[in-house]
Amino acid sequence: MAHTVSIRKAIHEWRLYFFVLPVFILLGTFHYYPSLSGIYHSFFDWSGGDVEEYIGLRNFQRILSYNFKNHTWVYDLNFWISFKTVLILTVFNIVKMLPSIAIAVLIHRVSSQRWQYWYRVMLVVPMVVPGLVTLFVWQNLYLDPNWGIVNKVFNVLGIKSMLVGLDRFFGWNIFQPGMPIAWLSQPELIIPSLILWGFPWIGSVGVLIFLAGLQSIGTDVYEAAELDGANGWQKFMNIEFPLIMTQIRLSLILVTIGTLRDFGLQFLLLGENGGPGGKGMVPGLWMFNQGFVAGRFGYACALGLVILAFILVLTYINNKFVRVDK
Amino acid sequence: MKDELTFTTVGSKKYDMPKHIIIWMAFLIEIIPLYFMAVVSLKNNALFNNNPWMLDSISQWQWGNWVFGAKLMLPYLANTIFVTICSVIGQLVVAIMASYFFARYKMPLSSLLWSIFMFFMILPTIANIVPVFALLKSLNLLNSLWGLIVMSIAGHQIFNIFVLRHFIEDLPRDLFEAAEMDGASHFRQLKEIVIPMCAPIIGTLAVLSFLASWNDYMMPLVFLRDQELFTMGVGLIYLNSQYVKEWGHVMAAYLIASIPLIIIFLFSMKLFVRGLSAGSFR
Numbered sequence: 001m002a003h004t005v006s007i008r009k010a011i012h013e014w015r016l017y018f019f020v021l022p023v024f025i026l027l028g029t030f031h032y033y034p035s036l037s038g039i040y041h042s043f044f045d046w047s048g049g050d051v052e053e054y055i056g057l058r059n060f061q062r063i064l065s066y067n068f069k070n071h072t073w074v075y076d077l078n079f080w081i082s083f084k085t086v087l088i089l090t091v092f093n094i095v096k097m098l099p100s101i102a103i104a105v106l107i108h109r110v111s112s113q114r115w116q117y118w119y120r121v122m123l124v125v126p127m128v129v130p131g132l133v134t135l136f137v138w139q140n141l142y143l144d145p146n147w148g149i150v151n152k153v154f155n156v157l158g159i160k161s162m163l164v165g166l167d168r169f170f171g172w173n174i175f176q177p178g179m180p181i182a183w184l185s186q187p188e189l190i191i192p193s194l195i196l197w198g199f200p201w202i203g204s205v206g207v208l209i210f211l212a213g214l215q216s217i218g219t220d221v222y223e224a225a226e227l228d229g230a231n232g233w234q235k236f237m238n239i240e241f242p243l244i245m246t247q248i249r250l251s252l253i254l255v256t257i258g259t260l261r262d263f264g265l266q267f268l269l270l271g272e273n274g275g276p277g278g279k280g281m282v283p284g285l286w287m288f289n290q291g292f293v294a295g296r297f298g299y300a301c302a303l304g305l306v307i308l309a310f311i312l313v314l315t316y317i318n319n320k321f322v323r324v325d326k
Numbered sequence: 327m328k329d330e331l332t333f334t335t336v337g338s339k340k341y342d343m344p345k346h347i348i349i350w351m352a353f354l355i356e357i358i359p360l361y362f363m364a365v366v367s368l369k370n371n372a373l374f375n376n377n378p379w380m381l382d383s384i385s386q387w388q389w390g391n392w393v394f395g396a397k398l399m400l401p402y403l404a405n406t407i408f409v410t411i412c413s414v415i416g417q418l419v420v421a422i423m424a425s426y427f428f429a430r431y432k433m434p435l436s437s438l439l440w441s442i443f444m445f446f447m448i449l450p451t452i453a454n455i456v457p458v459f460a461l462l463k464s465l466n467l468l469n470s471l472w473g474l475i476v477m478s479i480a481g482h483q484i485f486n487i488f489v490l491r492h493f494i495e496d497l498p499r500d501l502f503e504a505a506e507m508d509g510a511s512h513f514r515q516l517k518e519i520v521i522p523m524c525a526p527i528i529g530t531l532a533v534l535s536f537l538a539s540w541n542d543y544m545m546p547l548v549f550l551r552d553q554e555l556f557t558m559g560v561g562l563i564y565l566n567s568q569y570v571k572e573w574g575h576v577m578a579a580y581l582i583a584s585i586p587l588i589i590i591f592l593f594s595m596k597l598f599v600r601g602l603s604a605g606s607f608r
Contacts, residue, residue, distance in 0.1 A: 004431075004432040007434065009431075010431075010433050013433070013512075016427055016430070016512060017427070017433070019426055020424045020428070020436075022420045023421070023424040024439070026476070026479060026483065027480055027484075029480070030461070030476060030477055030480035030481075031454075034454045034458045034461050035454060037457040037461070041457065048459070048460055103348075103349060107349060108336065109336060111336075111342055112342070117599070120599045121595055121599055124591070124598050124599055126356055126357065128588055129360060129588070130540070130541055130558065130559070130562070132541070132559055132563070133363070133562065133580045133583060133584050136562060136566050136576075136580060137363050139566075140573070141363070141378075142359070147374075147375075199355065202352055215333060217336075264543070264544060268566075287456075288455070297456050301456055304454075304456070
């Protein structure tokens with residue numbers, strides 16, 4: 001810890017305050033001020049210019065309120081549907097953490113030091129390629145109905161005919177024989193495309209976080225398990241999984257909050273309206289849409305605050321219930 | 327931090343092979359989009375329609391695509407390099423100074439300042455993009471690279487200072503006191519003690535903020551209007567939004583956009599790997 005200094009010394013060292021000045025000027029101007037301005041403007045009808053009109057809570061009432069006069073609910077349908085979408089995506093994004101955990105454990109158990117290093121190098125490689133490039137390659141080469149790799153692979157592996165069979169059985173009317181699967185253009189397939197995106201779902205940062213956690217497990221624990229004759233799976237369930245709970249919890253928080261907050265993927269793959277039928281609309285994108293497309297900046301600020309409230313609740317739940325017992 | 331990377335190994339040699347195979351397969355699937363990108367970047371649309379996924383004979387390779395991609399992307403890349411380098415340097419200078427302030431002494435008001443600092447961390451950054459747009463407009467920083475740089479410098483401070491403060495606090499205090507005896511100013515102490523002793527973590531933070539600035543597209547997309555100011559991300563989005571696409575051109579542009587970072591990575595692999603695997607996650 002930094003030690004406390006006497007007042008005299010502090011006066012003598014007054015120039016030190018200049019060290020902290022830049023950061024407060026920067027944060028004050030470009031972080032605190034806009035945040036407070038966002039809260040302030042959520043009570044205004046504001047289209048981004050100099051004209052603004054105070055409208056009290058009406059922005060929030062438009063998001064969700066009960067009208068006592070005609071006994072009806074007033075709500076922003078698109079916004080609440082977008083929460084349903086984001087809930088589905090969150091569940092799948094959590095499931096998509098599993099390959100990362102598995103790969104981390106596998107790399108950790110590789111016995112050669114050199115390979116452990118090279119596998120880490122290989123993990124970093126996808127991170128060095130700009131995320132946008134990967135995303136656009138997926139959009140253009142993978143998910144395209146006509147020449148897309150996904151459709152090719154599905155045809156070869158027989159998944160396509162399986163899907164057609166299931167379709168006939170359940171009457172979805174999505175997968176037709178002889179017709180390519182229109183991943184990003186058929187409303188019903190938007191969410192499946194977003195889930196499929198990024199296969200095999202190895203998040204480099206995630207794996208590296210898990211590896212850091214695995215590294216801190218002592219070898220003696222493994223030796224003891226070895227003596228007891230534990231097999232690989234038992235070692236995973238009884239040693240690795242519990243001991244990297246901290247890291248899993250950290251990624252769980254990062255994943256849930258990230259899914260709720262980010263909208264870049266949906267924006268880039270599907271456009272500002274969330275794709276055909278708005279099926280890919282997520283809360284952040286709706287905020288962006290209301291601000292920059294519809295020009296209702298005050299309302300967008302209010303939407304942002306509601307999303308923030310959800311994020312805070314989620315963080316609280318995460319801290320409270322996803323406990324680590326060490 | 328150690329200079330050599332060492333890992334504890336727990337696996338037994340006996341069952342190594344299946345692990346290697348699974349890991350390699352996962353990596354190959356992960357990397358394969360890059361292969362397709364490279365292959366398509368050497369085709370024109372006719373060749374692509376004919377045979378999308380395999381390399382043609384060398385005589386048919388369309389190097390013109392690469393020329394097109396380079397002409398298109400190089401100005402964007404120059405902007406990106408400028409923005410990224412300025413932001414990384416700016417971020418680190420500001421963060422090192424501020425964390426020195428918090429870590430060196432407990433000055434009057436410093437815990438109050440720290441609380442303000444931490445409290446505002448929870449402020450709604452998500453709703454920010456709209457007010458930030460208005461703010462930059464009134465500061466005349468909209469549609470300028472300096473606006474991006476300033477935003478990026480302000481954006482990463484909290485994490486950087488949070489990490490750096492603890493590292494500076496852990497440095498032996500005798501060092502600072504000895505320096506003070508010799509009459510070294512605080513800037514001297516920063517230069518001679520803090521920066522050399524905290525070099526590994528500063529490197530890690532530099533890598534992280536470099537990657538973040540390099541890959542950012544949301545802010546440039548919202549804040550930049552003129553095509554000559556576009557950064558790589560906006561350039562790629564712009565290219566992708568064109569209706570009729572010559573796929574070879576598009577993929578060659580993607581490839582060229584990826585090259586600078588790959589080159590940097592090849593020369594500083596250790597720094598990247600160490601930065602991303604040890605440092606800040608523990």
